[in-house]
Amino acid sequence: xxxxxxxxxxxxxxxxxxxxxxxxxxxxxxxxxxxxxxxxxxxxxxxxxxxxxxxxxxxxxxxxxxxxxxxxxxxxxxxxxxxxxxxxxxxxxxxxxxxxxxxxxxxxxxxxxxxxxxxxxxxxxxxxxxxxxxxxxxxxxxxxxxxxxxxxxxxxxxxxxxxxxxxxxxxxxxxxxxxxxxxxxxxxxxxxxxxxxxxxxxxxxxxxxxxxxxxxxxxxxxxxxxxxxxxxxxxxxxxxxxxxxxxxxxxxxxxxxxxxxxxxxxxxxxxxxxxxxxxxxxxxxxxxxxxxxxxxxxxxxxxxxxxxxxxxxxxxxxxxxxxxxxxxxxxxxxxxxxxxxxxxxxxxxxxxxxxxxxxxxxxxxxxxxxxxxxxxxxxxxxxxxxxxxxxxxxxxxxxxxxxxxxxxxxxxxxxxxxxxxxxxxxxxxxxxxxxxxxxxxxxxxxxxxxxxxxxxxxxxxxxxxxxxxxxxxxxxxxxxxxxxxxxxxxxxxxxxxxxxxxxxxxxxxxxxxxxxxxxxxxxxxxxxxxxxxxxxxxxxxxxxxxxxxxxxxxxxxxxxxxxxxxxxxxxxxxxxxxxxxxxxxxxxxxxxxxxxxxxxxxxxxxxxxxxxxxxxxxxxxxxxxxxxxxxxxxxxxxxxxxxxxxxxxxxxxxxxxxxxxxxxxxxxxxxxxxxxxxx
Numbered sequence: 001x002x003x004x005x006x007x008x009x010x011x012x013x014x015x016x017x018x019x020x021x022x023x024x025x026x027x028x029x030x031x032x033x034x035x036x037x038x039x040x041x042x043x044x045x046x047x048x049x050x051x052x053x054x055x056x057x058x059x060x061x062x063x064x065x066x067x068x069x070x071x072x073x074x075x076x077x078x079x080x081x082x083x084x085x086x087x088x089x090x091x092x093x094x095x096x097x098x099x100x101x102x103x104x105x106x107x108x109x110x111x112x113x114x115x116x117x118x119x120x121x122x123x124x125x126x127x128x129x130x131x132x133x134x135x136x137x138x139x140x141x142x143x144x145x146x147x148x149x150x151x152x153x154x155x156x157x158x159x160x161x162x163x164x165x166x167x168x169x170x171x172x173x174x175x176x177x178x179x180x181x182x183x184x185x186x187x188x189x190x191x192x193x194x195x196x197x198x199x200x201x202x203x204x205x206x207x208x209x210x211x212x213x214x215x216x217x218x219x220x221x222x223x224x225x226x227x228x229x230x231x232x233x234x235x236x237x238x239x240x241x242x243x244x245x246x247x248x249x250x251x252x253x254x255x256x257x258x259x260x261x262x263x264x265x266x267x268x269x270x271x272x273x274x275x276x277x278x279x280x281x282x283x284x285x286x287x288x289x290x291x292x293x294x295x296x297x298x299x300x301x302x303x304x305x306x307x308x309x310x311x312x313x314x315x316x317x318x319x320x321x322x323x324x325x326x327x328x329x330x331x332x333x334x335x336x337x338x339x340x341x342x343x344x345x346x347x348x349x350x351x352x353x354x355x356x357x358x359x360x361x362x363x364x365x366x367x368x369x370x371x372x373x374x375x376x377x378x379x380x381x382x383x384x385x386x387x388x389x390x391x392x393x394x395x396x397x398x399x400x401x402x403x404x405x406x407x408x409x410x411x412x413x414x415x416x417x418x419x420x421x422x423x424x425x426x427x428x429x430x431x432x433x434x435x436x437x438x439x440x441x442x443x444x445x446x447x448x449x450x451x452x453x454x455x456x457x458x459x460x461x462x463x464x465x466x467x468x469x470x471x472x473x474x475x476x477x478x479x480x481x482x483x484x485x486x487x488x489x490x491x492x493x494x495x496x497x498x499x500x501x502x503x504x505x506x507x508x509x510x511x512x513x514x515x516x517x518x519x520x521x522x523x524x525x526x527x528x529x530x531x532x533x534x535x536x537x538x539x540x541x542x543x544x545x546x547x548x549x550x551x552x553x554x555x556x557x558x559x560x561x562x563x564x565x566x567x568x569x570x571x572x573x574x575x576x577x578x579x580x581x582x583x584x585x586x587x588x589x590x591x592x593x594x595x596x597x598x599x600x601x602x603x604x605x606x607x608x609x610x611x612x613x614x615x616x617x618x619x620x621x622x623x624x625x626x627x628x629x630x631x632x633x634x635x636x637x638x639x640x641x642x643x644x645x646x647x648x649x650x651x652x653x654x655x656x657x658x659x660x661x662x663x664x665x666x667x668x669x670x671x672x673x674x675x676x677x678x679x
Contacts, residue, residue, distance in 0.1 A: 064467075064470065064471045064472045064671070111169040111170055111171045111172075112145050112148075112170055113141060113144050113145050113148065113170040113178070114141070114170070114171070115141060117170050117171065117175070117178065118138075118141050118144060120175040120178075121144070121175045121178055121179050121182070122135075122138050123175070124175045124176060124179055124204070124205075124208050125138070125179070125201070125204050125208075127208070127211075128204060128207060128208065139182075139197070144182055146185075147181075147182045147185035147186050147189070147194075147198075148170070148178070148181050148182060148185060149185070150185035150186075150188055150189055151181040151182070151184050151185035151188070152165055153185075153188075154184065154185065154188045157512065157515055158447070159382055159383055159386045159445060159447055159448070160299065160302055160303045160306050160383060160386055161299065161337075162227065162230070162296060162299040162300045162302070162303045163181075163227060163296065164292040164293075164295065164296050164337070165338075166292070166338070166339060166340055166341065167288070167289050167292045173224060174222075174224040174225060174228065176205060176208055176209050176212060176224070176225060176228040177224045177225070177227055177228040177231070179201055179204065179205045179208070179228070180202075180205050180227070180228040180231035180232060180235075181231070182198070182201060183198045183199075183201040183202040183205060183231070183235055184198070184231055184234070184235055185198070186198025186199075186201065187199065187202075187235060187239070187662065188514075188517075188662075190514060190654075190661065195662070195663070198235075199235075199239060199241065199244070202232065202235045202236065202239070202244070203244075205228065205231075205232055206232045206236070206247070209225065209228050209229050209232060212225060213225070220258045220261075220262070221258075221261075221262045223293060223296060223297055223300070226255070226258060226259065226262075226297075226300060227296075227300060229254075229255055229258075230255060230300060230303060230304055230307065232248070232251075233248045233251060233252060233255065233307060234248075234307060234518075235248075236248030237249055237307070237311055237314075237315075238517070238518035238519065238662070238664050239662075239663060239664065240662060240663030240664030240665070240666065240667045241663060245315070248311075249311050249315055249317060252304070252307065252308050252311065252320050252321070253320050255304055256304060256308070256320050256321050259300070259301055259304060260325075264297050264298075264300070264301045264328070265301065265325050265326070265327065265328065266327070266328070267327050267328060267329065267361060269328075270294055270298060270328055270329050271329075284342045284343070284346060285342045287342075288341075288342035288345050288346070289342075291345075295331065295332055295336075295337065298328055298329070298331055299331055299383075301326070301328060302326075302331065302362075302383065302386075302387055304321060305321045305323070305326060305387065305390065306386065306387070306390050308320050308321045309321075309390035309391075309393055309394055310390070310518075310519040312393075312394065312397055313393055313397065313454070313455075313458070313519070313522075314519050314522040316463070316464045316467075318397070318401075319394050319397065322394075323363075323366055323387075323390075323391035323394055323395075324363065326361075326362040326363055326366070326387065326391075327361050327362070327363050328361060328362055329359040329360070329361060329362075330359055330360055330361070330362055330365060330372075330375070330378070330379040330380070330384055331379065331380040331383045331384070332378070332379070332380060333348075333377065333378065333379060333380050334380050334382070334383075335348050336348055336349060337380065350377060350378075359375060359378050359379065360372075360374075360375055360379070362384070362387055365379075365384050365387070365388065366387070366388060366391050369384075369385075369388055369434075369435055369438050370438070372384055372442070381442050381443045382443035382445055382448070384443075385435070385438070385439040385442070385443045385448055386447070386448060386451075388435055388439075389432075389435065389439070389448060389451045389452055389455060390451070392428065392431060392432055392435065392455060393451070393455045393458075395428060396428060396455055396458055396459050397458075399421060399424055399425065399428060399459070400458070400462060402417070402420075402421055402424075403421050403462075404462075405417070406418055406420075406421055425459060425460075428459060429456065429459060432452060432455060432456050432459070433456075435452070436449075436452040436456075439452070446507055446510050446511050446512075447520065449507040449510075450504055450507045450508060450511075450520055450523055451523075453500045453501075453503040453504045453507060454500070454504055454523040454526070454527070456496075456500045457497050457500035457501050457503075457504065457526075457527065457530060458526075460493040460494070460496045460497040460500075461488070461493070461494070461497035461530055463526050463529070463530070465481055465484070465485060466485070466526070466529050466530055466533050467526075467529065468481055469481040469482065469485050469533055470529055470532075470533070470675060482537075485533060485537055486537045488537075489533070489534050489537040489538045490538070492598065492599070492601065494534055494538075495597060495598050495601060495605070496598055497530055497534070498530060498531055498534050498586060498605060498636075499586055499594065499597075499598060499605075500527075501526075501527035501528075501530040501531050501586070502527075502531070502585075502586025502587040502588075502605075502607060503586070503587065504523055504524060504527035505524070505527060505528075505586075505587040505607065505645065505646070505649060506587040506588065508520070508523070508524045508527075508649050508653075509649060509652070511653055513653060513654070514653065514654065514661075515653070516649070516650065516653040516665075517661075517662050517664070517665060518662075518664070521650070521662075521664060521665050521668055522664075522668070524646055524649055524650070524668075525646065525668045525671075525672065527646070528642045528643055528645075528646035528672060529675075531586075531607075531636065531642035532639050532640075532642045532643055532675065534636065535636040535637070535638070535639035535641075535642065536639040538636070539636075539637055539639065581602060581603050581604050582596070582602075582603045582604070583603070583604055583606060583633050583635070584597040584603035584604060584605045584606065585606065585607070585608050585633060586605055586606065586607055587607050587608055588608060588631075604635050605635065605636050606633050606634050606635035606636055607633075607634060607636070607641065607642065607645055608631040608632065608633055608634075609631065609632055609634065609645060609648075610631055610632070640676045640677075643672045643673070643675055643676035644676055646672050647669055647672050647673060647676070650665055650668070650669050651669075
């Protein structure tokens with residue numbers, strides 16, 4: 001999507017670009033990020049050190065200490081700008097070229113940033129009275145406008161947009177929001193120096209927006225100030241920097257409180273006619289902008305809910321915003337939201353929109369997704385589906401907490417809790433299956449597809465336990481969880497979990513170039529860990545195919561061909577011939593072999609890959625050239641293989657082989673490589 005961005009403005013080989021300081025701050029190896037290309041040969045002989053630590057929880061724990069999931073341990077005198085003390089955007093001798101992708105991406109900015117706007121942003125930056133921070137040179141006006149355009153290019157590729165681009169004007173926008181948009185655009189560009197500049201600006205904005213709320217309390221009810229605050233949280237949570245992540249994950253509560261106190265969670269706040277037919281031509285521009293502001297606030301509430309839910313899933317914390325609080329009208333259709341001007345907007349708004357309260361509430365949709373069928377011309381179905389999957393994800397998170405408590409109960413109390421959570425698990429799986437089918441037919445999108453598979457995977461495996469077994473909380477915790485997860489690996493719940501993990505891989509391959517980032521990158525990482533743990537424990541433990549009653553509901557699968565184990569064995573082999581188990585391709589479409597594996601445990605699970613020029617790839621990936629070979633299958637007998645394949649998913653999503661991806665993706669890529677070498 002950003003392949004045509006040309007933003008050379010600094011000499012990356014300049015001595016001023018201190019790689020050592022950055023490595024100290026971000027705990028990653030910038031040089032040689034993608035590393036050697038992976039081949040389809042068997043794993044190369046490891047060094048003696050790796051052989052000595054193979055399967056050792058202590059070695060895995062050491063690998064996790066470099067990851068974003070181990071708690072941040074600040075050093076003495078560690079401060080806000082440690083490792084990022086300076087904004088220095090001095091251009092090289094080569095002039096900064098304009099953004100050639102602007103016409104391709106159709107990102108039109110009305111009243112682009114001028115010198116006065118640049119000065120206002122610079123004033124926000126220099127107002128920080130901190131002698132540990134300095135501005136050697138500030139980005140040019142051309143670069144700032146390019147980064148604002150990059151921000152909208154990123155926004156247009158996502159489902160939950162909250163800033164109305166057609167009415168956006170740099171002249172009428174708070175400098176704090178402009179700074180947030182520039183920072184978000186910078187971290188999305190595949191240029192390491194620009195990413196660093198974006199992270200510094202993010203830190204400046206985090207301090208400036210807090211000072212704004214303290215200095216002017218009315219800003220807590222200002223839409224643009226709230227949008228800037230949410231931007232601070234999003235950049236920080238997915239930055240890959242431990243300090244930024246910890247702060248961002250802890251500050252969703254103030255955001256939710258300000259939105260709630262401003263009335264943004266109230267239905268009555270949005271209850272007013274969009275247009276009246278007899279006044280369509282009167283003050284149309286004013287009414288359009290007023291509608292856009294209300295719709296932007298509505299979508300900001302949704303975006304805050306989505307952010308809260310994704311942070312809860314990605315970092316294993318309880319959500320702050322309940323889906324039951326979303327008693328607001330459903331978002332307007334994308335055709336209304338994206339209308340280029342007031343005339344086109346009025347042409348797309350039907351007369352039925354004049355009726356106050358005609359649109360359903362989001363809570364109505366959460367209760368019955370088919371409610372959208374009655375209001376398909378008044379609702380953004382794709383965004384509504386996006387809210388639904390996150391609401392179901394929150395319910396799955398609550399169930400997992402109940403399951404943790406049930407594990408500590410004893411006697412009759414334990415039996416009662418076990419029966420309850422198994423029943424609830426089946427209900428949630430059925431709800432997810434129905435919602436996934438509805439969204440795939442009415443509002444297909446790669447983000448929705450990956451989210452559904454991820455949530456269904458997390459319903460049948462504790463991803464927190466998976467990470468702790470992998471070494472997140474040290475050697476002792478990893479050893480303590482080994483018996484529990486070994487038992488899990490023999491169950492139908494494990495088979496269901498790895499099936500959806502394979503589907504996460506399948507959908508991740510469909511992401512447009514450079515968009516597999518933020519929470520979706522974490523989703524691929526968690527799927528890889530699930531497959532890795534299953535493979536490690538299954539191969540090291542009992543491998544009998546004795547039938548285990550499935551936890552997953554039979555209604556989720558076609559059971560018309562279900563038979564007893566004896567009849568299946570009798571149909572497939574004689575008493576003297578060995579049983580030939582089919583290859584179960586976890587990252588391909590569902591078929592009879594998959595259903596037999598999920599319900600009966602029959603088959604050999606594995607993953608598919610394509611080979612091209614000695615590398616893994618697949619049709620349509622940004623690194624593929626020409627037509628790769630037919631897909632090949634490899635079973636999960638090699639526990640390193642899921643890690644290997646996940647790293648290639650990240651590598652193939654990059655636009656170029658030498659692309660500087662986000663720090664979060666880099667951290668994940670390195671951690672997967674460390675665990676792969678220890679498998």
